[in-house]
Amino acid sequence: MIASxxxxxYFVRTAxxxxxxxxxxxxxxxxxxxxxxxxxxxxxxxxxxxxxxxxRHGESRQVTAFLDADLTPDAESALARRxxxxxxxxxxxxxxxxxxxxxxxERLGGGALLDALEENPLPASIEVTLxxxxxxxxxxxAAAAALRALPGVEEVAGGEAWVEGYARALALVRSAxxxxxxxxxxxxxxxxxxxxxxxxxxxxxxxxxxxxxGASRTFLRVPYLIEGAIQGTLGGMLGVGLLYALFQIAVxxxxxxxxxxxxxxxxxxxxxxxxxxxxxxxxGFGLLGATLAVARTRVS
Amino acid sequence: MNxxxxxxxxxxxxxxxxxxxxxxxxxxxxxxxxxxxxxxGSVALRDLSVEVRKGELVxxxxxxxxxxxTLMKLLxxxxxxxxxxxxxxGRNVARLGERRIPALRRRIGVVxxxxxxxxxxxxxxxxxxxxxxxxxxxxxxxxxxxxxxxRVGLQHRRHELPAALSGxxxxxxxxxxxxxxxxxxxxxxxxxxNLDAELTIxxxxxxxxxxxRGTTVLVATHDQALIRRYARRTLRLAGGRLLEDIxxxxx
Ligand SMILES: Nc1ncnc2c1ncn2[C@@H]1O[C@H](COP(=O)(O)OP(=O)(O)OP(=O)(O)O)[C@@H](O)[C@H]1O
Ligand SMILES: [Mg+2]
Numbered sequence: 074m075i076a077s078x079x080x081x082x083y084f085v086r087t088a089x090x091x092x093x094x095x096x097x098x099x100x101x102x103x104x105x106x107x108x109x110x111x112x113x114x115x116x117x118x119x120x121x122x123x124x125x126x127x128x129r130h131g132e133s134r135q136v137t138a139f140l141d142a143d144l145t146p147d148a149e150s151a152l153a154r155r156x157x158x159x160x161x162x163x164x165x166x167x168x169x170x171x172x173x174x175x176x177x178x179e180r181l182g183g184g185a186l187l188d189a190l191e192e193n194p195l196p197a198s199i200e201v202t203l204x205x206x207x208x209x210x211x212x213x214x215a216a217a218a219a220l221r222a223l224p225g226v227e228e229v230a231g232g233e234a235w236v237e238g239y240a241r242a243l244a245l246v247r248s249a250x251x252x253x254x255x256x257x258x259x260x261x262x263x264x265x266x267x268x269x270x271x272x273x274x275x276x277x278x279x280x281x282x283x284x285x286x287g288a289s290r291t292f293l294r295v296p297y298l299i300e301g302a303i304q305g306t307l308g309g310m311l312g313v314g315l316l317y318a319l320f321q322i323a324v325x326x327x328x329x330x331x332x333x334x335x336x337x338x339x340x341x342x343x344x345x346x347x348x349x350x351x352x353x354x355x356x357g358f359g360l361l362g363a364t365l366a367v368a369r370t371r372v373s
Numbered sequence: 374m375n376x377x378x379x380x381x382x383x384x385x386x387x388x389x390x391x392x393x394x395x396x397x398x399x400x401x402x403x404x405x406x407x408x409x410x411x412x413x414g415s416v417a418l419r420d421l422s423v424e425v426r427k428g429e430l431v432x433x434x435x436x437x438x439x440x441x442x443t444l445m446k447l448l449x450x451x452x453x454x455x456x457x458x459x460x461x462x463g464r465n466v467a468r469l470g471e472r473r474i475p476a477l478r479r480r481i482g483v484v485x486x487x488x489x490x491x492x493x494x495x496x497x498x499x500x501x502x503x504x505x506x507x508x509x510x511x512x513x514x515x516x517x518x519x520x521x522x523x524r525v526g527l528q529h530r531r532h533e534l535p536a537a538l539s540g541x542x543x544x545x546x547x548x549x550x551x552x553x554x555x556x557x558x559x560x561x562x563x564x565x566x567n568l569d570a571e572l573t574i575x576x577x578x579x580x581x582x583x584x585x586r587g588t589t590v591l592v593a594t595h596d597q598a599l600i601r602r603y604a605r606r607t608l609r610l611a612g613g614r615l616l617e618d619i620x621x622x623x624x
Contacts, residue, residue, distance in 0.1 A: 287479035
């Protein structure tokens, strides 16, 4: 049956009427969905920020080769050219000893300590950017090895160990999130299904009468599906709202502990797309729960 | 005005009214050797074969448990026969798919002893339901519901809830809901069972008026006085069997 506009109006009005007719179960249902959204959204925030960090640092695809201190500037340039010819290398930047010192000063702001030194202790380096896809694993190691094999290269630092460890932690958090998400989804489904089943039960006389006058299955069921979707949407929105409030309160409090995970970068809340996705999945689970409820309730 | 509409006097003479002349047309309802059992030891209908033609008004009579309600439920596919075939409006109801039941019911109006009105909705909304399920536009729904309520004399009470109405008035609302779609068939199961003699006549006159407009009507009733008064074809059931098929005018 293709619903006419009047029918859609009727469906929505019936659904809203149904929700208002049983405010308590409806509120419990919305609150449950919200409480499921908060930890899920929290995990999304954590993985999102971890992922961003990994992207900024780990996947910047840089390998740094530190050069012998006694190379001439010409020899340094020659090394940089050779590095550029290696496999998987897309970009090479030579950081001279002076440039390295300058950077160091900038980062430390002033650098009175360095001024006290007679000689620049920093080595020159070649910063090599690898082709995407070669940033991790065997290709990165091969590139590092090739750099290391160049005469005049003292040490190569790729930070792979750190990146790998962090990436593994992120994967762990993600799979924990998935598992938690699955559990919360089932709980949400059951709660919504139960609320909708109560609503069906409360209106069974009305449903019987509607069936008598020739209401189709769709006509009987759609209002309940809308009820489920409305509960899911409101629950999702409430959940995201709660999460935002929690985020605003918690981030300043956590401070240093966060630094450990995020490395001094400012944590960010969910993007609006992800927030919308959370609300939409609330709606989806509400709809699914309602579908379960009406599928298990014989109406006719 | 109490606007009960064009209601003719009960017909008592030999059957040659306009309604019965139309009754020469197609059978709208046909049962072939229909049996219905609700389980072992609970046989409601046994080997019933009967035909009802367009525009006929037929009484179903018989003691409690005779199978009157069961017969009606079979006709609007609320129950399935255990054996036999049932044709209603050209459909084989015995085998009608679940999804095709609504379309059948939209052409059959039903009225029960207990009215079956939605208590939380106004009189007008109750009547409008039968049109709403068809997805008719609100203007049409409202005007048809209003016209129908005027036909049963309740247009001025359309905004009230069913509980505010007397039994007879509630049954008039139920009748309005059953007829607002202009159904081909009206099934009335003890429509006057809860009403006193005067209200009974009031309701039955509306039912007879529907038959006079060409609706095929089945009325289940215990009320022998009612059957005598209207003197229409009567199917006498007992223990699930058709004992007698008495033609109109001969009672
Ligand atoms: N849902 C059911 N389950 C089991 N048995 C049923 C059911 N409905 C009816 N019956 C049985 O079928 C038989 C016929 O019942 P039915 O309701 O059709 O009779 P009736 O003629 O309408 O009676 P009444 O005048 O009391 O309304 C009875 O013996 C009844 O007990
Ligand atoms: Mg009965």
